[in-house]
Amino acid sequence: MPATLAELPVGSSAIVQAMPTGRSCLTRLREMGIVPGTRVSVTRRAPLGEPIEICVRGSHLSMRNHEAAFIAISAA
Amino acid sequence: MSAAAPETPLIAIVGNPNSGKTTLFNLLTGLKQKVANYPGVTVEKKIGECYSQHGKKLRLIDLPGAYSLNARSPDEAVLRDVLLGRRPETPRPDRVVCVLDSANFERNLYMAGQVLELGLPTILVLNMVDVAEQREWRIDAIKLSEILGIPVVKTNAISGQGLIELKLALSREDISPPKWQNAALPEGVKAALEHSRDEMRQAGVIHTRSSLLEPLYLLSDHDPTHYGIADTQIARIHELRSRMETDFPGWEDALVAERYRRIEELCAQVLKRPDQEIETITTKLDRILLHPVLGFVNLLLVLGLLFFLIFKVAEGPMGWIEAGFGQFGAWVEGLMSPGDFRDLIVNGVVPGVSGVVIFLPQILILFFFIGIMEDTGYMSRLAFIMDWAMSKVGLNGKSFLPFLSSYACAIPGVMAARTIDSPKDRLITILIAPLASCSARLPVYSLLIGVLFPVGEVGAFVQAGIMLGLYSLGTLGAFFFAWVFNKFVMKGSASPMILEMPSYKMPALKSILLQVWQRARMFLVRAGTIILGISILIWAASTYPKTAGDDSAKQMEHSFAGRAGKLIEPAIAPLGYDWKIGIGLIGSFAAREVFNSTMSVVYAVESGDDDNLAPLRDKLAAERRPDGRLVYTPLVCISLLVFYVFAMQCVSTIAIVKRETGSWKWAMFQLGYMTGTAYLLSLLIFQIGSALGY
Numbered sequence: 001m002p003a004t005l006a007e008l009p010v011g012s013s014a015i016v017q018a019m020p021t022g023r024s025c026l027t028r029l030r031e032m033g034i035v036p037g038t039r040v041s042v043t044r045r046a047p048l049g050e051p052i053e054i055c056v057r058g059s060h061l062s063m064r065n066h067e068a069a070f071i072a073i074s075a076a
Numbered sequence: 077m078s079a080a081a082p083e084t085p086l087i088a089i090v091g092n093p094n095s096g097k098t099t100l101f102n103l104l105t106g107l108k109q110k111v112a113n114y115p116g117v118t119v120e121k122k123i124g125e126c127y128s129q130h131g132k133k134l135r136l137i138d139l140p141g142a143y144s145l146n147a148r149s150p151d152e153a154v155l156r157d158v159l160l161g162r163r164p165e166t167p168r169p170d171r172v173v174c175v176l177d178s179a180n181f182e183r184n185l186y187m188a189g190q191v192l193e194l195g196l197p198t199i200l201v202l203n204m205v206d207v208a209e210q211r212e213w214r215i216d217a218i219k220l221s222e223i224l225g226i227p228v229v230k231t232n233a234i235s236g237q238g239l240i241e242l243k244l245a246l247s248r249e250d251i252s253p254p255k256w257q258n259a260a261l262p263e264g265v266k267a268a269l270e271h272s273r274d275e276m277r278q279a280g281v282i283h284t285r286s287s288l289l290e291p292l293y294l295l296s297d298h299d300p301t302h303y304g305i306a307d308t309q310i311a312r313i314h315e316l317r318s319r320m321e322t323d324f325p326g327w328e329d330a331l332v333a334e335r336y337r338r339i340e341e342l343c344a345q346v347l348k349r350p351d352q353e354i355e356t357i358t359t360k361l362d363r364i365l366l367h368p369v370l371g372f373v374n375l376l377l378v379l380g381l382l383f384f385l386i387f388k389v390a391e392g393p394m395g396w397i398e399a400g401f402g403q404f405g406a407w408v409e410g411l412m413s414p415g416d417f418r419d420l421i422v423n424g425v426v427p428g429v430s431g432v433v434i435f436l437p438q439i440l441i442l443f444f445f446i447g448i449m450e451d452t453g454y455m456s457r458l459a460f461i462m463d464w465a466m467s468k469v470g471l472n473g474k475s476f477l478p479f480l481s482s483y484a485c486a487i488p489g490v491m492a493a494r495t496i497d498s499p500k501d502r503l504i505t506i507l508i509a510p511l512a513s514c515s516a517r518l519p520v521y522s523l524l525i526g527v528l529f530p531v532g533e534v535g536a537f538v539q540a541g542i543m544l545g546l547y548s549l550g551t552l553g554a555f556f557f558a559w560v561f562n563k564f565v566m567k568g569s570a571s572p573m574i575l576e577m578p579s580y581k582m583p584a585l586k587s588i589l590l591q592v593w594q595r596a597r598m599f600l601v602r603a604g605t606i607i608l609g610i611s612i613l614i615w616a617a618s619t620y621p622k623t624a625g626d627d628s629a630k631q632m633e634h635s636f637a638g639r640a641g642k643l644i645e646p647a648i649a650p651l652g653y654d655w656k657i658g659i660g661l662i663g664s665f666a667a668r669e670v671f672n673s674t675m676s677v678v679y680a681v682e683s684g685d686d687d688n689l690a691p692l693r694d695k696l697a698a699e700r701r702p703d704g705r706l707v708y709t710p711l712v713c714i715s716l717l718v719f720y721v722f723a724m725q726c727v728s729t730i731a732i733v734k735r736e737t738g739s740w741k742w743a744m745f746q747l748g749y750m751t752g753t754a755y756l757l758s759l760l761i762f763q764i765g766s767a768l769g770y
Contacts, residue, residue, distance in 0.1 A: 021326030024148075024298050025572040030332040031144045032574065033183045038336075047368040048464040051473075053577055057182040058213070058349060060577035062460050064467065067572045 001075050005040060005054070006068035013041035014073035026070055033057040039076060086135045086167055087246065090155065090191055091175035092184050093141035093497075094453070094578040096203040098122075099233040100175055101138040102587040104243075109138075111594050115165060117303055118494075118738050119154045128247035129240060137169065145190045146296045146328070148571070149497055153303040159194055160290050161283075162304060171251060172198045173242075178208035178230070179579050181215055181347055185339045192224065193258045193289060197251035200228045201242060206235070207579045210356045214348045223345065225255040234584050258289075259334045265320070265327050269295070272316045281309045295320060296328050300571075301499060358453075358579045365457050375461055378454070379480065385441045386484040387515070393437035401430035420615060428611020431667055432604050432728060435485050436596060438515075442481055442488040443595045447588035449477075450495065453578040463573060469555045470562030472498065472573040475505040479554065482512035483547075486729045490736055491595060498571040504561045506736060507746050510729050511554035513547045513721065516668040520720050521546055523672055526693040528713040542717075550721045553753070599732070606731040614666050618677070632677050637662060651719070651755070652712040652762040654701065664725040671720075711765040715758040722754035 002008050005016075016038045019026050033056045034040060043053040043060060051062040091097035102109075105124025114121045122138040139158055140151035147153040154163075161168030174191050176184040181202070192198060202208075202215055221228040227245040231238030245251075261269065266288070273291040276282045282290045294305065295317045302310050320327060353359070364370050405426040412418040449455040459473030466473050474496045482489030489509040496502040513521075525539050617636040632638050641658035648658055656678045663674035672692065679695045699707040724730070724747045734743040 019329070021329045022321060027146070027298065027328060027332070028143070028148060028572065028574055030329055031146065031186055032576075033186065033336065035329075035333045035336050037333075044362075044366060046366075046460060046464055047372075050467075051460060051463050051573060051575065053366075053460065055353065058211070058353070059180040059183040062456075062463075062573070062575040062577055064463070064573050067574070 001073075003072060004069045005042075005071040005073055006052070006065040008040075008042045008073060010042050010045050013039055013076045015039055015076050017072040017074045019071055023070065025067055029063065029067060029071075032061055033059060034071065040071075040073070084133050084135050085170040085249075086137060087171045087173055088137050088139050088158065088169035089173045089175060090139050090159070090187070091141060091201075091203075092143055092177060092180070092187060092576075094576060095141065095175045095177040095180075095184060096233040096584075097141060097175040098138055098591075099451075099584040099587045100173075100201065100203065100231065100242075101136060102584075102590050103233055103236065103239060105136055107590070111598075114154055114163070116738065117150045117154065118736055119151050121154075121166070126243075126246075129243040130247040132247060134246060136173075137166070142187060144187055145293055146298060147293070147303075148298040149499055150299060150301055150303040151497065153297070153299045153301075156293050157304040159191065159196070160286075160293070162290075169196065172196045173201055173246075174198055175201045175203050177578070178202045178205050178215055179211055179213060181208070181213065182339060182343050185342065186335060189256065189259075189335055189339060192254040192256035195253045195287075198226050198254050199242070199245045199251065200224070200226060201238075202228065202230045203233055204579070204581065205230045205237070206232050207356075207581060210579075212350050212354055216346045216348075220342075220346045223255070223342065225252055227251060234582055257338075259331055259338065261288075261331070262324070262327070265324050268320055268323060272320075275312070275316065276309075279309060279312060281305070281313070299499075356579070361580055362457070362577075365454070366460065371457070371461055375458060378449075378458070382442075382445055382480075383484075385445065386438050386481075390437040390441055394434050397434050397436070398430060401426055401433070416619070419619065420612065423619075424612050424615030425608065428608055428615075428666075429604065431611070432608075433600070435487060435728075436600070438484050439488045439491075439599055440592055440596055442484065442492070443592045444588065446477065446481075446492055446495070447591055448583050451581070451583040451588055453580045455495070456575055456577050459575055460577070463575075467573070469558040471501055471504060471558055472496075473575065474498075475501055478505050479509055479512060482509040482514060485514050485516070486510040486512065486726065487599065487732050490729065490732050491599070493736065500562075500566050500571060503737060503742065504558050504566065506733055507561060507742065507749075508554040508558050510724055510726065510746070510750065511550050511557065511722065513550040514668075514726075516726065517546075517720055519669045520664075520671045521717065523675075523693055523696070524713050524717050524720075526690075527696045527708050528710055528717075530693075530697060546717060546721055549718070553722060557749070606727060610666055610727045614663065618663075628677055629679065632659065650763065651758040652709070652715050652766075654707060657707075657716065661719075661725075664720075664723075666727055668720060668725050709770075711762060711770045714765070715762040718761055719754045719758040722750055722757060724750035 008014055016034055016036050018036055019030070038056055040054050040056045043055050045052050050065045052068060053060055053062045089097055089101050101122065101124065104126045109122055109124030112121050113119065119140055124136045126134055126136055128134055139155045142152040142155045144152065145156045145159070147156050157163045158166050158169065172191055174188050176188055188200065200220070202217060208215065217228045217230055227248065229238055229241045229245055231242055269288045269291050272295060273282065273286060273288060276291055276294070277284055294313055297305065305313065365374055405422045408426070409418065409422045449458065458477060462476040463473030466475055478489045478492040478496070481492050486509050489512070490506050493502050493505045493509070496505055521543060525542050529539060617640065618632060620636060621634065623631050623634045637659050640662055641655040644658045645655040648661070659678055660671045660674045663670045675696070676692050679692070679699070696708050701707055730743050730747060733746055734740055737743065
């Protein structure tokens with residue numbers, strides 16, 4: 001099982017396990033719906049590895065590996 | 077809108093980006109709107125008028141789109157400040173229309189929940205119901221209205237569905253504050269916020285009747301510019317914030333989680349959606365438009381179309397504008413008696429204004445195109461595809477289109493940077509945009525390449541190769557400086573690239589045309605007034621003091637411009653230029669292509685026409701210095717070409733940069749770094765080249 005959202009393969013989903021607190025770059029992701037306990041899935045990855053497109057709460061978002069690597073996940 | 081009676085209610089329209097909020101605003105107000113900037117910041121303030129279904133006059137304010145009241149950009153800070161009644165020039169709205177994208181209902185509820193917490197009478201609008209239906213998301217509006225105790229209206233801003241229901245809701249004056257409990261705060265956090273509120277009240281940061289939400293949002297302000305908070309108060313707010321962080325680590329994050337917990341509870345009651353995401357037009361289109369190969373091919377086609385429209389289709393109207401102004405000039409010339417005043421109109425004002433208006437077709441096309449791309453949702457895909465490349469120089473995918481547009485003209489490019497939400501990325505994009513070789517450099521490049529390699533000696537391929545080299549040089553320079561600014565000039569936290577991928581939808585053409593018109597008008601008024609002044613100055617500089625006789629070359633030498641050329645000769649001689657080139661450089665600061673017409677006057681060549689450069693080119697190629705050496709040696713030509721690649725020589729762009737960044741500081745910084753780079757590089761080329769014996 002991959003450890004972070006950055007490693008989650010395209011097409012699979014997982015549950016957000018933990019996110020470090022107090023990082024303002026993650027605050028916005030939380031406000032966009034990615035909080036511990038939320039189900040996320042990876043829709044696609046850009047050809048050169050990033051950004052990744054994810055689906056959370058039915059909304060589609062893109063982010064880079066740098067941010068995604070902060071988001072610890074566990075099996076859905 | 078001072079004409080409106082004070083009792084006319086002010087209704088704020090708020091919502092996430094891509095919720096169709098502005099389309100709805102445009103639909104309600106039509107042409108009856110006034111666009112300005114909020115004082116001190118480049119955030120558009122749009123106020124319009126409309127009538128409720130019962131004929132009552134209403135004032136509507138379209139607030140910037142945002143994902144949260146926890147501001148991260150000046151746009152979001154404006155939203156927060158208006159809703160909290162913190163802006164002196166904008167009264168606190170009486171009611172709020174909160175627009176939600178039904179197809180992203182759960183995520184959109186986050187900011188909607190924050191707005192409901194404020195306790196203002198609110199109407200919820202579930203927009204884009206058609207897209208939600210495609211996804212088989214069913215929202216029970218009646219139940220939602222019951223739970224929240226406020227009107228809930230379903231609309232489709234593109235077809236106009238639900239507009240009458242919305243207008244009916246707008247007529248209601250009995251809307252009660254929403255039944256939405258404020259997010260529960262842990263006792264300690266609550267006490268700390270109460271303490272902060274007392275302090276802020278005493279310091280006069282907030283008004284006396286403020287709820288806990290005001291200190292809460294001020295303490296969690298993530299806008300790097302801290303817009304809306306006075307400098308003297310920022311230090312104190314920072315102190316309070318770090319104390320909160322030490323005492324209650326992660327309190328903000330816990331608050332977000334708490335809000336989403338309550339949203340999940342609400343969604344369980346009112347939202348039904350399939351367990352698996354079903355195929356929609358969006359998922360199907362994305363499989364092609366974001367395909368590793370097809371997506372890129374499509375992107376090239378889209379950009380190819382854009383360039384075709386900007387360079388080829390715009391050519392016609394640009395020619396008509398030029399011809400129209402030419403005829404107008406001739407008509408005035410015939411009408412007035414000869415004299416300085418006629419000369420001012422015919423040779424100063426008319427060409428000056430024409431030089432600005434001529435860009436209008438390109439600007440209209442570009443903004444229309446951008447409007448379509450944004451409204452359909454393709455813009456996010458373009459940013460997705462280009463993000464990797466842009467990230468290498470520290471920018472993000474959203475900077476790509478504004479930069480690309482600058483190859484046509486930096487003015488629309490700089491204005492298009494408004495679509496970049498990160499203030500830092502936006503500023504860097506504006507600063508590097510004029511390094512893209514714009515169409516005004518093309519005539520200068522053609523002339524000098526022609527002097528460098530007279531036709532016949534080398535093939536057209538070499539000429540094209542040099543042209544391509546100049547474009548590449550500008551592009552590399554832009555990327556280099558983006559990297560430098562990112563690394564050294566504008567430190568501070570890199571804002572993360574978070575890009576929403578909205579559902580594709582049909583563009584709302586009327587709404588887009590309205591915005592195109594607003595942008596175009598802004599360009600004409602702002603750039604127009606400055607360039608008019610400058611063109612009068614340049615005209616005066618080459619007209620006075622006067623010489624006897626009709627020799628225009630003599631007149632030029634004797635004029636202020638000629639003297640200025642001689643004055644700067646010591647500074648530009650190390651670059652290989654003489655005072656005559658100096659006059660051309662000075663003239664170019666009005667617009668680069670002026671170099672050609674100025675040089676025609678300087679050398680008294682009959683035709684300075686862009687279509688026929690041959691007489692001027694031959695004259696330049698034959699020109700010799702007093703000691704008999706050629707003026708335009710290959711080395712001088714290269715030095716001059718490089719100068720034109722890098723130098724900031726366009727007053728219109730300077731004026732727009734001043735406007736878009738809100739201060740002269742960045743406009744002057746840009747002028748300095750670009751022209752400084754141009755000078756240094758040309759100096760190095762000429763000096764090293766000369767030393768090597770070229």
